[in-house]
Amino acid sequence: MKKSAELVWNNCLSFIKDNIEEQAFKTWFEPIKAVKIVDNALSIQVPSSFFYEWLEEHYLKILKVSLIRELGKNAKLIYVIRKGKALHNNKTVTQQIPSSERTPVRSQEVDIPITKKDPELKNPFIIPGIRNVKIESQLNPNYNFDNFLEGDSNRLARSAGLAIANKPGGTSFNPFFVFGAVGLGKTHLAHAIGVEIKEKYPDKTVLYISAEKFIQQFTDSVRKNNRNDFIHFYQLIDVLIIDDVQFLSGKAGTQDVFFHIFNHLHQNGKQVILTSDKAPIDMQDIEQRLLSRFKWGLSAELQHPDFETRVAILKNKLFRDGVEMPEEIIEYVAKNIKTNVRELEGAIVSLIAQASFNKKEVTLELSKQIVEKFVKNTKREVSIDYIQKVVSDYFQMDVDTLQSKTRKRHIVQARQLAMFFAKKLTKASLASIGSQIGSRDHATVLHACKTVDNLSSTDKQFRKYVEDLQKKLTL
Ligand code: ADP
Ligand code: MG
Numbered sequence: 001m002k003k004s005a006e007l008v009w010n011n012c013l014s015f016i017k018d019n020i021e022e023q024a025f026k027t028w029f030e031p032i033k034a035v036k037i038v039d040n041a042l043s044i045q046v047p048s049s050f051f052y053e054w055l056e057e058h059y060l061k062i063l064k065v066s067l068i069r070e071l072g073k074n075a076k077l078i079y080v081i082r083k084g085k086a087l088h089n090n091k092t093v094t095q096q097i098p099s100s101e102r103t104p105v106r107s108q109e110v111d112i113p114i115t116k117k118d119p120e121l122k123n124p125f126i127i128p129g130i131r132n133v134k135i136e137s138q139l140n141p142n143y144n145f146d147n148f149l150e151g152d153s154n155r156l157a158r159s160a161g162l163a164i165a166n167k168p169g170g171t172s173f174n175p176f177f178v179f180g181a182v183g184l185g186k187t188h189l190a191h192a193i194g195v196e197i198k199e200k201y202p203d204k205t206v207l208y209i210s211a212e213k214f215i216q217q218f219t220d221s222v223r224k225n226n227r228n229d230f231i232h233f234y235q236l237i238d239v240l241i242i243d244d245v246q247f248l249s250g251k252a253g254t255q256d257v258f259f260h261i262f263n264h265l266h267q268n269g270k271q272v273i274l275t276s277d278k279a280p281i282d283m284q285d286i287e288q289r290l291l292s293r294f295k296w297g298l299s300a301e302l303q304h305p306d307f308e309t310r311v312a313i314l315k316n317k318l319f320r321d322g323v324e325m326p327e328e329i330i331e332y333v334a335k336n337i338k339t340n341v342r343e344l345e346g347a348i349v350s351l352i353a354q355a356s357f358n359k360k361e362v363t364l365e366l367s368k369q370i371v372e373k374f375v376k377n378t379k380r381e382v383s384i385d386y387i388q389k390v391v392s393d394y395f396q397m398d399v400d401t402l403q404s405k406t407r408k409r410h411i412v413q414a415r416q417l418a419m420f421f422a423k424k425l426t427k428a429s430l431a432s433i434g435s436q437i438g439s440r441d442h443a444t445v446l447h448a449c450k451t452v453d454n455l456s457s458t459d460k461q462f463r464k465y466v467e468d469l470q471k472k473l474t475l
Helices: 005-019 022-028 049-058 060-071 155-166 186-200 211-223 227-235 252-267 288-294 307-320 327-336 341-357 364-377 384-394 399-403 409-425 430-436 442-458 460-474
Strands: 033-038 041-046 076-085 092-098 176-179 206-210 239-243 271-276 298-301
Touching: 005 022, 005 033, 005 041, 005 060, 022 049, 041 049, 049 060, 049 076, 060 076, 155 176, 155 186, 155 298, 176 186, 186 206, 186 239, 186 271, 206 211, 211 227, 211 239, 211 252, 227 252, 239 252, 252 271, 252 288, 307 327, 307 341, 327 341, 327 364, 341 364, 384 399, 384 409, 384 430, 384 460, 399 409, 409 430, 409 442, 409 460, 430 442, 442 460
Parallel strands: 041 076, 176 271, 176 298, 206 239, 239 271
Antiparallel strands: 033 041, 076 092
């Protein structure tokens, strides 16, 4: 009698469950559904391509063993990946990939997590001699955890950073992807992790490098014809920190080489830490295979610090500089500079400087003048609410209509225009724009931006809308 797909899969599951950690089982196996069985091939449905990659990367061996127990040595596994709904007919689209289709050779070597070896013992590719060359870590000791103050805005990123520093390469936060707007502490946190690791594990090779410098080095290596040395060098590193990876966008050659370095490090249990001004999902002109790897570990956002955190950061800075300042003034500065820690620090530094150069008391009056300069100099960003208001007014509808689910053409167009301008004029992510303009997802926003681009180059009337709105919004 033939076994049903479900029965086979359930048997596999109970075998797998006995052999891996409970948390891993819950995360990676419970969401899987058995679909069908044809000959010796079992199809299982996984929630995303990320899942599929993860299973192939980490659980291939155990999947194989369990399947062979059930179906014999010709057993095959096919992943059915849900790709969401198609726009035109609302049917669920799926993609089917046989197990290890893309990586038939490497699949033999994949480890089962329970037997995970000590990452230190794992790298057999040390080039004799080179290990002794000391690699300068390029870390800034002034950026450490002690002076990276904790608040709601950074708690997740900060704690994950600490966990990584305790066990580099040994947590599931690999890679660790930190993102957030300028001046919110990405570079500081990235250094802090490196500094802490160096303190705990002086023998580990840590390297901090900006993506711009990495690109430069790579370009030089191509010019000098020593691309392989470049790659080898990076493969020696235990903890690689690359700051501002958004600069890799559009740089296909560097992305390719980074992809190989990343895979090498990751497979050998080395830690990779990346920062960016955007979430992986919002990054443009970055290869898909690289983006999907960015999402393997943990992405954590640094948000704008709340008032208490801003006050704490200021006090800490003043304390370290040995300067005393009236509470009232600290609070005034913290209240008025909200979006950028660098500016917050800048304002307090100017305040100290002004006061000491001119031998003036630091007064509230002086603080007002200085803060005003800082606030004025930072270009005002229009808000998404404001954009929706302006677009609705322009088309003589109210904001609720603009956000409604209707498919009426003129309303859809107004909504798409609002999304387009939100993308153009704010730093908000596609996902956040979508959620603010009628709870749509990031794909809808992306589609809207493309539609507006297309229409404004083909439709004269539409182009006029775009120009009018542009004027109203940026005046
Ligand atoms: P980013 O790389 O995100 O643009 P930085 O890491 O350069 O930002 O941070 C800007 C400034 O703000 C630095 O001087 C940094 O020390 C300071 N800073 C940011 N976040 C914090 C924090 N949580 N506690 C203390 N200082 C911070
Ligand atoms: Mg930075």
